[in-house]
Amino acid sequence: MSRVYKSFFVAAVMVLILVSAGCAELPPGGESGWSGGLSPDKQGGSGGEDDDPGYLKPATPYPTATSSMAGPTLSKPVETAPTQDPYVTLYNRTTEFSLTHPTDAYSFDLTAPPLIIEFDVEPKMITREKYTTSDYGSKKDIVVKQSYPSEDSWFTVTVRDRESGAIVAEDGFGKRFSTDTDKRVFVGRLGDYLIQFSGNDVKVHILVRAGGV
Template identity: 65%
Template sequence: MSGGHIPFIAAVVLLVIILASAGCAELPPGVSTGQSGGIPPTEEQSSGQGYNPGYLTPATPYPTATPDVLAAPTLNRFSDTVPTSDPYVTIYQKKSKFEQTIEAYSFNLTRPPLIIEFNVEPKMITREKHTTSSYGDKDEIVVTQRYPSEDAWFRVIVRDSATGKILAEDGFGKGFSADTHKRIFVGRYGDYLLEFSGNEVTVDIQVRVGGV
């Protein structure tokens, strides 16, 4: 073999060694090729405890006498609507179960309006009724009936914080209509006390304002 071929062969071997070393290089510690790069949810987002950034301040409910229990309403639901853009700021949103309980919050409304929307899910009662079929051999049959509990109700009250005067109210059962979705609108400035009370219902409540 001539002397001119040796440097050429040595260069080829060196190149092969360099390429082999590059293919076995490890990634820096902490880096994974399967990492999606997404941001993990915060503790507040993943807890499912509702949304309350602190604009509503927990307060003591206004003292009132216990209302009389009225007859249970029949269930009536609105049809679904197409969602639209919301120009207001959400300051509170939570789905809560009420069992003879009451929640109260104070809020100074400086940028009207104040909008409170709620969806009520009353406790449902299922009963079986034995009756006679009106067809064929008049056999005895069992008919299943399902309706809201007679003790299911919900009430929202907006009061003047200083005087306790009721400025707006609505609800489900106990004298209110049986609509399960309702909306309260307050268009004036003021220092308000918001009260949510009910029994045997699960309610999704959302409070929005013109700005904070």
């Protein structure tokens, strides 16, 4: 009985040795039997099958900002030709009017209205001294100088119809007119006119223009 048991034990040991020797051999081709690696058909690479499902579409990369900045572009301003005076100058003069030279008169046949007469009056100035008491400090007596246009200074522009003598337009400085020194007389209709400048104790710059001659 013991002999049979020993024979069975020896046979079992031999089987275990053979089994162990068979498991130690590497698979053909030198591949390892470790299951932790990726199989060749599942590893990514350029040689594998295209697995892009097509959800992402190719696009242009976003431009990268550069440190250099373009300078401002300077544009040359458009040159504008000076506006020409649409009127013709008939008279442009500075004249002093006084008792010895009270009036100037001119005739003009206006065929291209308007007729524009501009004048700037410089009246004779009167300076007077006024004695008064100061309202400040020690209340001393002081002299105050006052300047104002002479009551004898005046100027008038009169435009008349030459045939009838009727006044077409008129304005001036002093007397029955205001003391504004810069004024304009405007005539807007055709006619043969007498233009008269009259004054006293004034120096006047007069500019007369018309739409044509």
